[in-house]
Amino acid sequence: MLIFSVFKTLTDQQVTVELKNDLSITGVLKSVDQFLNIRLDAIKVLDETRHPHMMAVKNCFIRGSVVRYVQLPAEHVDTQLLEDATRREAANQGKR
Amino acid sequence: MSSLQGYVDRRVLLILQDGRAIAGVLVGFDQKSNVVLSDSIERVYSMEEGVEEIPLGLYLVKGDMIVLIGEIDDAVDTAVDLSTIHAEPLPAIRY
Amino acid sequence: MDPSSTGIQEPFDLIRLSLSERVFVKLRGDREITGVLHAYDGHMNLILSDVEETIMIVDVADGASEDQGTVKVAKRKMDMLFVRGDGVILVSPPSRA
Numbered sequence: 001m002l003i004f005s006v007f008k009t010l011t012d013q014q015v016t017v018e019l020k021n022d023l024s025i026t027g028v029l030k031s032v033d034q035f036l037n038i039r040l041d042a043i044k045v046l047d048e049t050r051h052p053h054m055m056a057v058k059n060c061f062i063r064g065s066v067v068r069y070v071q072l073p074a075e076h077v078d079t080q081l082l083e084d085a086t087r088r089e090a091a092n093q094g095k096r
Numbered sequence: 097m098s099s100l101q102g103y104v105d106r107r108v109l110l111i112l113q114d115g116r117a118i119a120g121v122l123v124g125f126d127q128k129s130n131v132v133l134s135d136s137i138e139r140v141y142s143m144e145e146g147v148e149e150i151p152l153g154l155y156l157v158k159g160d161m162i163v164l165i166g167e168i169d170d171a172v173d174t175a176v177d178l179s180t181i182h183a184e185p186l187p188a189i190r191y
Numbered sequence: 192m193d194p195s196s197t198g199i200q201e202p203f204d205l206i207r208l209s210l211s212e213r214v215f216v217k218l219r220g221d222r223e224i225t226g227v228l229h230a231y232d233g234h235m236n237l238i239l240s241d242v243e244e245t246i247m248i249v250d251v252a253d254g255a256s257e258d259q260g261t262v263k264v265a266k267r268k269m270d271m272l273f274v275r276g277d278g279v280i281l282v283s284p285p286s287r288a
Contacts (some may be wrong), residue, residue, distance in 0.1 A: 001232075002230060002232050003230065003232050003236045003238070003273070006230065006238065006273075007273075019163060019164070019189070020189045020190055020220075020278075021111075021115065021163065021186060021187045021188060021189045021190070022187055023186065023187075031099055033099055036236075036275070037099055037129070039099045043166075050183065050184070051183065051186065052181050052183050053109075053111070053117050053139070053141065053183065053186055054109065054111075054166055055172065055173075055176060056109070056168050056169050056170075056172040056173035056176065057109055057166030057167060057168060057169070058166075058167060058169050058172075059166065059167050060164050060165060060166035060167065061099050061100055061103070061129075061164065061165040061166075062163070062164050063129060063159070063162050063163060063164065064275075065160075065277070066113070066163045066164070066189055067275050068220075068274075068275060068278055069269075069272055069273060069274055069275070070272070070273040071269050071270070071271070071272055071273075072238070072270075072271040072272065072273060073270075073271065074240060074270040074271035077229070077238070077240075077271050079211070079227075079229040079240060082229040082230040082238060083210045083211055083229055083230065085230070086207075086210060086229070086230045086231060086232075087207065087210065089232065090203065090207050093203075093233065190219075190220060
């Protein structure tokens with residue numbers, strides 16, 4: 001839930017999603033759901049000459065399960081807030 | 097999962113776990129991102145020849161097999177002569 | 192050491208106490224990263240900053256046995272990174288040297 005919330009705060013920011021098939025896609029984050037499936041707009045595939053498969057694709061839905069990394073815009077991530085929220089969530093988990 | 101709603105009735109490109117690429121019209125989907133494609137065509141990429149297109153027809157693809165679904169910009173797509181495109185097939189997902 | 196004095200009783204406590212510290216993470220696919228840990232969840236999804244990734248690429252020549260391959264190491268840096276938990280093998284807290 002915490003990570004889902006973080007992604008929601010990054011809506012409309014530029015991110016780079018690296019998939020488990022080594023494809024990297026940069027685009028504007030349009031939406032995310034509880035599975036961390038991701039919608040990207042204005043996408044650009046890294047090393048497009050090697051991967052022309054998505055030439056005509058401008059926006060896409062990426063299945064959360066195939067994501068390896070997402071590079072986030074550091075200036076839009078409040079790390080102090082993240083750590084506090086993580087401690088809070090960990091404490092709640094313990095109570096359950 | 098509202099994320100696929102905007103793609104219904106649009107031409108989309110499916111990338112599958114094994115690296116295959118399938119283009120077709122998205123006619124439906126569900127919670128688990130299982131999808132139904134009509135008029136689907138597999139695009140087979142190779143370095144030796146241009147892209148080979150294999151008609152598949154009506155397909156139901158299990159959500160677990162899907163890596164990515166992209167909306168095809170028809171203007172760009174029709175402007176590309178696929179027979180001139182030489183590329184390695186996309187790698188399969190590992191683990 | 193008495194577990195009650197360190198505050199570590201279960202595995203995730205070790206990760207919680209590493210928040211805002213530099214950690215070492217071993218990942219599937221012969222990858223390792225170090226970075227400052229800012230968030231995690233029960234799936235071991237992580238958010239790290241100031242990340243350095245090391246990828247081991249083993250080149251096995253045709254006909255050679257597996258242990259004869261040469262290992263290339265690729266490194267890259269990233270400012271802020273989300274790591275999906277299903278690729279995580281281990282998280283190691285900072286060394287207290």
